[in-house]
Amino acid sequence: MNLNSIHNIYFIGIGGIGMSALARYFNANKKHVAGYDKTQTDITNSLLDLGIEVHFEDSVASIDAKFLNPENTLIVYTPAVPKNHLELTYFKNNGFNILKRSQILGIITENTFCLAVAGTHGKTTTTSILGHLMNECNVPLTAFLGGISENYNSNLILNGTEVSVVEADEFDRSFLTLSPDIACITSMDADHLDIYGDASELKKAFEEFSKKVKSNGKLFVKNGLPIKGITYGIEDDSDYSVQNIKIEDGTYVFDVKTPKTTLKNLQFNLPGRHNLSNALIALAMSVEYGCPHQQLAKALASYKGVKRRFTYQIKTEDLVFIDDYAHHPEEINAVHQAVREMYPSKKVLAIFQPHLYSRTRDFIDDFAKSLSQFDEVLLLDIYPARELPIEGVTSSWLLNKINNKNKKLVNKKDLISQIQLSNAQVILTIGAGDIGEEVKHIKKKLSIAS
Template structure:
């Protein structure tokens, strides 16, 4: 497919974090962009403000009349149901319809492409890498699965020769990519509703890794059963983070590469998992040829990603952090970071489970991870693309928890419950619409300070 022949791009599900990055990209390069989403959000508001036409009703009459078959690309999200009227309109008329991952593959195939894979850490690692490359003057575009604070966008740069993409394992999407340099941060079981077994997930990562023929361009952690360049925090590895210190809430550390030691790097994101994310980005940047001073400057100026250990309130008396964690491993990482930064303080976790299938598949692990906090408030499961499953409820999950200092509340009761806690550190966690509640939670807490 030749994107130069495409004048119009229509998105079904334009408000998704990955879809909206593509929408911004096509708008930036001069295409006419329009689309549908189920409901308005902060992301769709930003897209509309940028000049993109969006509607929120599944109605073929709202499709722009000049989006003809010969000059229009239709991009869909996997979450769209088969009965969607607009999707069927385009199908019946023979329009070119692609999934987001396929389009990323088309965009990046003629570029020098960095791909960041893994069940956790993709967004942070991609953001750090994209920021390092952009700040170093590389002609880069980075497609990010979160809003990067430095740019207030999920798109970094507008380069045409180098790309950074998150290699998403969902729906085996990452197999559409052709990366020149890649990393795999983790291969934990997830998306079992798609894969069925953890072995099937591992097989897809092995297939993705095979796309990098030169294994000196594939970066992995030591736990992974793959051939590649190992990165590790403290442990022996080709790229190793060592001499790690914490000063005023930020890390200072050295990196040992195969040829040298880079000293006193400053990095503001808390948690050992974020150190590993930064190390992966450093390893890929060094391999591409970025200077140490450029890496150091970019790392020090990186502000993080919205909803990734994102500080909402930070005072001497109270801290409120919001995080996108939706898997037990990610919740454990949030807990580790909070305890490291705020030892001996009482921590309240507010968690909204995401997907009935994920809650079912990892219920015991969720129960163990959540029980590590001092107090827990749970919300009902956010269904996303799924229908309810019999017996799979937040109450069922709560009954598995060993920490009984836990309550289940509705969204309407949430702020009252939070304000009733004596915790000095509050963390909201989840990938559903809990993120939409953050501004009102922040406002209510601030009014009590």
């Protein structure tokens, strides 16, 4: 498809983090952009501020007439949209060009030098670090991020079109539309079993992705994964390895051993060994691209993070409030490791909203084990996203499996009052659902109280 011949682009699910980045991209490239989403959020408000039309009712009558001509309009949709969606059905029945978000990314990136970040955890943080490092090295790039970068207050970094930096999303096998020049695989833990059925099928998809890397390209893999490539790891014998780790005033200070040299006394401000690993692979990909070491070191120290990825909402002597997107047991373990490393002697309250009935069912025991590590747990109902309920799969079921006497099931309207009953000095909100919308209310109440 020649995107130059398309004047109008309409997004179904425009408020999604990946979809909104594409909407920003096309808007910056002078296309007419509009879309639908079911919920008004900070992201949709930011699109409205850019002059992008967004409506919240599934109704063809709500769509501007200029987007109803199939000859010059492209429809982009997210797989999270239900099959009976009225607008999507209309476009399908009336001869429009309709593509998934991943297919558009494939088209945009095929004529660029593409760096792609794959893995069941760490994609968004790694991609945003990589985009920031290369942007600070004045690489002419477009970076599509799966989260809002704190450095740019956006999920799009736009500094040219020769190079693209993208998340290679395994959901719905989306990453198989890409043909990267440099790629990495951060992790391959079982996930999205509603799509893959079992872990072996997920592994096959990652193997297939590894073969999508161009013949003269480079593939990085975290040490220990069952796919061949340039290895990276922490304090091990990988090709790229973090060594001599220290924590000084809440900042990691460390060396990185590369195949050719050692970079000394690098600084990185995000807590947690998982984030140190993300920083390492972003640095390694930038080095292989050819970015100067001195500029990379300066850029790494200036990286601020991604919203909802161990984001400090309150940070005082008496109270710390952190928000994180973690929605898989391994991600919750990583958050726990980070918070214990930074606050080893403080009581920690974790507020968790499970995401998807199927994921809760598939990893129920692992979720219970990861949540049991905290001093106190408040559990919200499952956020359904694209799914219908599954009989017997409830937050009550998960609560009963958590091995912690300080646990409670709460609803949103009672959440703040329950938090105020706790004497925890560190409070965490965790989950990929709409718990993120509660954060500003919690922050406001806790700030007044303190």
